[in-house]
Amino acid sequence: MYSKKSNLSILLLLSILILSSCVGTKKVPYFQKYSSSADSLKEQTAAPELYAARIKPKDLLSITVVTSESEASKNYNLVVPQLFDPAIASLLSASAGLSTSMLTSIPTLQSYLVDNDGTINFPVIGSLKVGGITRKELEKMLQVKLASSFNKELPIITIRIINYSVNILGEVLRPGKYNTTNDRMTIFEGLAMASDMTIYGRRDNVKVLRENADGTKNYITVNLNDKNVINSPAYYLEQNDVVYVEPNSAKSRSSGIGAEETLSVSALSVLISLTSIVVTVLHK
Secondary structure, eight states: OOOHHHHHHHHHHHHHHHHHHHHHHTTSOSSBTOOSHHHHHHTOOOOOOOOOOBOOTTOEEEEEEEOSOHHHHTTTSOEEEEEOOHHHHHHHHHHHOOOGGGGSEEEEEOEEEOOTTSEEEETTTEEEEOTTSBHHHHHHHHHHHHGGGOSSSOOEEEEEETTOEEEEEESBSSOEEEEOSSSOOBHHHHHHHTTOBOTTBOTTOEEEEEEOTTSOEEEEEEOTTBGGGGGSTTSBOOTTOEEEEOBOHHHHHHHTOOHHHHHHHHHHHHHHHHHHHHHHHHTO
């Protein structure tokens, strides 16, 4: 039979645990203080210009020039052969009745790697400065430069950054390198690709390592608990950004506990249990 003093101690312990858990949950939700639709309407501001990625060194660009004048446009749509794996070529030739020589290569459009000085070497034009501008700006620039090559119409130019990727590390469920095909990725989209943070990730101290076009690097600290994260320069992730989710204090403490510490804690737990039993028996 427990005494009133024992019951009071148990209630006090439970109260402490409940209060500590409530405090801990404040560090978990994203966009805190965005509690109601009325609040969100009050805090809306004029929509800024939509985000557009700027071309950086080491970006790989796909540039397509489309027009009805095929003879003129083929000078700007260079193709390169991509060899089939010999085993696959043999399998296809056997199943489809085609000769192996017909399957040795398939044409694909030439891609353009942006040099460290922000230039590419484009057919006919030669060296072209593309670093620091957006895809749309480059499309307009090429339309002007290629206009004299076409008699009937201006060409339709489509440009893509085909190696737009970010690296997400630390306390996420699936750390790794993630690609996007639309030249835009928010920090939340990146975390969603990595299956979100673990419960041990610090949401108020996420680090983003960014390399600028001139080679300089800087760290940006992001607080995902703060609703104003949408105004952070790291809200939109740029090419090759590294996102690091730092572990919280609970994970850091647990990572420092080795086998010896675990054995000591277990032994101490057993000793406390035995002491509790002895005290209970003596007070009966």
